[in-house]
Amino acid sequence: MDSSMKIISDGRRPPWLRSFSHRLVFFSAFTITATIAVFAALAFILFTMKELRRVDEILSRTSAEALSYYDEIHTFRDDPVKIPPDKAHFLVLNEDYSLVFSTPPGTDSSGIIKDMLSIHGPERENLTIDHARGNILNKSWWILPWNCLADRDLWRVSVNRTFLSGKPVILVAMMPLERMLESRQMLFWMTALAGIAAIMSSLLIGDIVAGKAMKPLKEINRALSQVSIENMQIEPPAGETDGEILEIVRHINRMLKGLDQNLRNLQQFTSDAGHELRTPLAIMRGTVDVALLKDRDSEYYIKRLHEVIYGIEDMQNLVGALLELARLDSLRGLDRKEPADLLIVSEDSINTVSPIIQERGQKLKAELKPAPTMGREAMILRLINNLLENASKHSPPDSQIVIRTRSDLEKDVAILEISDSGPGLNPEEINRCFDRFWRAESSRTTPGFGLGLPLVQRVAQIHGANIEIESEKGSGALFRITFPLDKKALEEYDFE
Numbered sequence: 038m039d040s041s042m043k044i045i046s047d048g049r050r051p052p053w054l055r056s057f058s059h060r061l062v063f064f065s066a067f068t069i070t071a072t073i074a075v076f077a078a079l080a081f082i083l084f085t086m087k088e089l090r091r092v093d094e095i096l097s098r099t100s101a102e103a104l105s106y107y108d109e110i111h112t113f114r115d116d117p118v119k120i121p122p123d124k125a126h127f128l129v130l131n132e133d134y135s136l137v138f139s140t141p142p143g144t145d146s147s148g149i150i151k152d153m154l155s156i157h158g159p160e161r162e163n164l165t166i167d168h169a170r171g172n173i174l175n176k177s178w179w180i181l182p183w184n185c186l187a188d189r190d191l192w193r194v195s196v197n198r199t200f201l202s203g204k205p206v207i208l209v210a211m212m213p214l215e216r217m218l219e220s221r222q223m224l225f226w227m228t229a230l231a232g233i234a235a236i237m238s239s240l241l242i243g244d245i246v247a248g249k250a251m252k253p254l255k256e257i258n259r260a261l262s263q264v265s266i267e268n269m270q271i272e273p274p275a276g277e278t279d280g281e282i283l284e285i286v287r288h289i290n291r292m293l294k295g296l297d298q299n300l301r302n303l304q305q306f307t308s309d310a311g312h313e314l315r316t317p318l319a320i321m322r323g324t325v326d327v328a329l330l331k332d333r334d335s336e337y338y339i340k341r342l343h344e345v346i347y348g349i350e351d352m353q354n355l356v357g358a359l360l361e362l363a364r365l366d367s368l369r370g371l372d373r374k375e376p377a378d379l380l381i382v383s384e385d386s387i388n389t390v391s392p393i394i395q396e397r398g399q400k401l402k403a404e405l406k407p408a409p410t411m412g413r414e415a416m417i418l419r420l421i422n423n424l425l426e427n428a429s430k431h432s433p434p435d436s437q438i439v440i441r442t443r444s445d446l447e448k449d450v451a452i453l454e455i456s457d458s459g460p461g462l463n464p465e466e467i468n469r470c471f472d473r474f475w476r477a478e479s480s481r482t483t484p485g486f487g488l489g490l491p492l493v494q495r496v497a498q499i500h501g502a503n504i505e506i507e508s509e510k511g512s513g514a515l516f517r518i519t520f521p522l523d524k525k526a527l528e529e530y531d532f533e
Contacts, residue, residue: 058251062243069239070232077228078181084224085180088217089193093163096195099125100210104199128209129201137206163195165214191218253282261289269297314352321348359488365416365495376526377417379408379442379453386421387440393426398434401425408442408451409526412500420496423489424455424516431459432513449522456515462508470506493518 107129129138165174169190179191195210260271270290321344328341383405394401421440428438436458443452462470471494493516497504501521508514 058244058247061247061250062240065243066236066239070236073228073232073235077232081221081224081228082180085217085221088214088220089163089165089180092193092212092214092217093195096125096163096193096210096212100127100195100197100208103127103210104197104208107201126211128211130207130209132205132207134207163193166192166194168192189218191215257282257286257289264293266300269293314356317348317352321345324348365492365499371413371499374411375413376523377410377412377414378526379410379417379451379520380405382414382417383421383440383442383453386418386425390422390425390429394429394438397429397432399429399432400435400437402437402439404439404441406441406443407527407530408444408453408520409523409530410451410500410520411523412520416496416499420493420518421453421455423493427489428455428457428459428514428516432457433459444522444527445519446522446524446527448519449524450519451522453518453520454515456513458513461510461512462506462514463510467506467508471504 103125127138127140128136131137164176165179166172167174167189174191191214192211193214197208197210199206199208257271264271270293271286324341324344328338383403387401387403391401425438425440432438438458439454439456441452441454444450445452471490494504497518503519505517505519506514507517
C-alpha cells in the first residue's frame with residue numbers, strides 16, 4: 038500500500054488529509070463525484086427502462102398484428118409483408134411447448150423458451166433472455182450501469198396464449214436488444230468521460246478556490262505568530278474580507294484583549310503587593326533585629342512580638358484587599374444578576390459598621406427609601422461598608438455621617454449617598470482618590486492602604502453604576518452612586 042494512504046497508528050489523518058485546504062478540495066471533489074455517479078446511474082437506468090418499454094410496445098403491437106393475420110388466414114406461413122422480420126421474431130408452440138411454426142424460418146429458441154415457460158408459465162410478464170448462453174436474466178440486475186453487456190446476444194420475449202382454429206397455441210414474440218445495448222454502452226462511456234472531466238475540473242477549480250479561501254486564514258495565522266506581550270492585537274486581512282473572517286478576527290482580538298488585561302492585572306497585583314509589603318516587612322525585620330542585639334527582659338520581647346503580630350495582621354488585610362481587587366478586575370460584568378434593594382443592603386451595612394462608628398464617638402444618620410436595582414448583594418454590601426468606613430476614618434469625633442437611599446423615576450436610577458464631615462477633597466484629590474494606594478495628604482496618619490475607594494469604583498463599574506463626588510476642602514465630602522433602577526421591583530414594592 039502507498040505510504041500516503043496509510044493511517045498513522047496514533048489515530049491522526051493520512052498526511053495528505055492533514056491540510057484543511059486539501060480536505061476541502063478532496064471532499065468537494067468526492068461530493069461532486071458521488072453526485073455525478075448517482076445522477077448518471079439514474080439516467081442510465083431510466084434510459085434502459087424507457088427503451089424496454091418501447092420494445093415491449095413494439096412486441097405487443099406486432100403480436101396483435103400477427104394474431105390477427107394468422108386468425109384471418111387460419112394457418113401459419115412466413116409473410117414478410119404482413120410480419121416484417123426486422124420488428125420481431127415469432128414462435129408458435131403447442132400446449133406441450135413443441136414448436137409448430139417460426140418466423141423468420143430457422144428461428145429456433147424453443148429450448149430456452151420451453152425452460153422459461155416451464156418455470157414462469159405463459160402468463161409471465163415480458164422477460165429478457167441471453168439467447169447465446171441460453172439463460173434468463175434477472176429482471177432488475179442486468180439493467181444496472183456496470184452491466185454494459187454490449188457483447189451479449191440479448192432478446193426481449195413476450196408470451197401470449199391464444200386459440201387458432203379452435204386449437205390452443207402459445208405465441209412467443211422475440212426482439213433483439215442489440216441497438217439498445219450499443220446505445221447503453223455509448224451512454225456509459227460518455228457519462229464516464231464527462232464524470233472524469235468534471236472531477237478533474239473540480240479538483241483544479243477547488244484547489245484555486247480553496248487557496249483563495251485559505252488566504253485570509255493564513256494571514257491571520259501569520260499575524261497570530263507575531264503576537265507578543267507588547268502587541269496583543271491582530272489586524273484583519275488586507276483587501277475585501279468576508280464577514281465570517283472579520284468575526285473570527287474580532288473574537289481573537291477580544292480574547293487577546295482579555296488576556297492582555299489579565300496579564301496587566303497580574304503585573305499590577307505583583308507590583309502592588311511587592312511595593313506595599315516591602316515597608317511592613319522591613320519594619321518587622323528591624324524590630325526583630327533590634328530585639329536580638331542583646332538580651333532583654335520578657336516584657337520587652339512581648340511588646341515587640343505584639344508589634345510583629347500587628348504588622349502581620351496589616352499584611353493579611355492588605356493581601357486580602359489586593360486579592361479581592363484582583364478578583365474584581367478579572368470580571369467583565371455579571372453573568373447572573375439578582376434583585377438587590379439599596380435600602381435593605383444599607384441596613385445590613387449599618388448593622389456591621391455602626392459599632393466602629395460609635396466607638397469613634399461619631400453619629401450615623403440613615404435616611405433610607407426604597408431603591409431597587411439588579412446585581413450582587415454581597416458586592417454592593419462591600420461597597421457600602423467601604424464608603425462608611427472611609428467616611429468614619431476621615432471624620433472627627435462628635436461628627437455626623439449620613440447615608441441615604443432613594444429612587445429617581447425620571448432618570449431611572451437607584452441612588453446611594455454617603456456624606457461625612459471630614460477634611461474634604463480639592464479637585465486634584467477628587468481626580469486621584471480612586472488610584473490604588475493613593476492617599477490624600479490630610480489622611481497620611483489615618484490607618485489604611487488606599488485600596489478602599491478603588492474597590493468601590495470596581496464594584497460600581499461591574500454593576501454599571503456611576504460615582505459622583507461633591508466636596509470642597511474643609512467641608513467634608515459626599516459620595517453619590519447611581520445604579521440602574523429596577524422599575525418592576527419598585528412598582529411591586531409595598532410602601533405600607
